[in-house]
Amino acid sequence: MIKQKKQGQLIVVSGPSGAGKDTIVNKVVENNKNIWISVSATSRKPRKGEVEGVNYFFLEKEDFEEKINNNYFLEYAEYANNYYGTPKEKIVEKLEKGIDVILVIEIQGAKKIKELVPEALFIFIMPPSEKTLLSRLKNRQTEDKEKIIERFNIAYKEINEVTKYNYVVVNDKLDEAVDKVESIIKAEKCRVDRIEEMLVANKEEIIHEFLMEEDFDNSTISEKIMEEK
Ligand code: ADP
Numbered sequence: 001m002i003k004q005k006k007q008g009q010l011i012v013v014s015g016p017s018g019a020g021k022d023t024i025v026n027k028v029v030e031n032n033k034n035i036w037i038s039v040s041a042t043s044r045k046p047r048k049g050e051v052e053g054v055n056y057f058f059l060e061k062e063d064f065e066e067k068i069n070n071n072y073f074l075e076y077a078e079y080a081n082n083y084y085g086t087p088k089e090k091i092v093e094k095l096e097k098g099i100d101v102i103l104v105i106e107i108q109g110a111k112k113i114k115e116l117v118p119e120a121l122f123i124f125i126m127p128p129s130e131k132t133l134l135s136r137l138k139n140r141q142t143e144d145k146e147k148i149i150e151r152f153n154i155a156y157k158e159i160n161e162v163t164k165y166n167y168v169v170v171n172d173k174l175d176e177a178v179d180k181v182e183s184i185i186k187a188e189k190c191r192v193d194r195i196e197e198m199l200v201a202n203k204e205e206i207i208h209e210f211l212m213e214e215d216f217d218n219s220t221i222s223e224k225i226m227e228e229k
């Protein structure tokens with residue numbers, strides 16, 4: 001009766017560093033094979049265990065700037081003295097194949113995407129408390145004290161932007177947060193603005209076929225009463 005848009009959904013996930021964005025998004029993608037996480041480029045140095053082309057494309061600052069000038073990025077921003085950007089090339093291809101695309105990006109980049117694609121879905125991941133955020137940053141053991149404080153300071157600015165997003169998910173218990181993000185994505189698929197076409201079949205034809213079905217008793221009530229006698 002309806003034809004829904006085949007195009008994938010563009011999903012933007014933001015939130016302070018340490019809120020659990022990557023942890024949540026990786027689990028969502030594990031559970032849903034039709035979702036792809038865009039791999040960003042960055043001028044930050046790789047952390048222990050990070051793999052080129054999987055976590056990020058790691059670039060020198062000059063190479064990143066060259067790519068900015070070549071219009072390589074859909075959006076880019078500076079965060080904690082490093083560049084981060086979303087390569088354009090694969091996004092449209094994936095969306096056109098009907099695959100949902102998740103961008104895990106900070107708030108300036110999200111703002112840019114909102115201007116470019118207002119119908120994208122914007123989800124903000126919030127830590128349960130400020131102290132929990134700080135302890136998650138510490139326990140992750142990926143930044144030194146100074147860098148943790150820098151990220152914690154940025155977090156206060158980011159949290160103020162939450163109302164610009166469509167949804168906020170508090171990441172207290174991980175499974176619950178993952179479930180909420182999955183539910184939001186599922187619900188989004190049912191929005192009426194994803195209806196591309198209304199396909200109304202011919203009513204008379206359907207009724208006619210129904211009445212012609214062999215096992216259908218076509219006798220009227222009075223005929224039935226007469227038969228009873
Ligand atoms: P982000 O991508 O937002 O910077 P991460 O996904 O790297 O955050 O998570 C930060 C740290 O917090 C990681 O060590 C991760 O294992 C941990 N973490 C994430 N979600 C939870 C949670 N719900 N409960 C406890 N620890 C969590």
Ligand code: 5GP
Binds near residue numbers: 086087
């Ligand atoms: P991290 O150094 O912790 O990997 O990332 C720092 C911040 O940069 C996080 O908020 C992360 O979501 C964001 N980020 C990662 N990739 C991109 C990107 O392509 N564009 C923008 N604008 N932010 C990004």
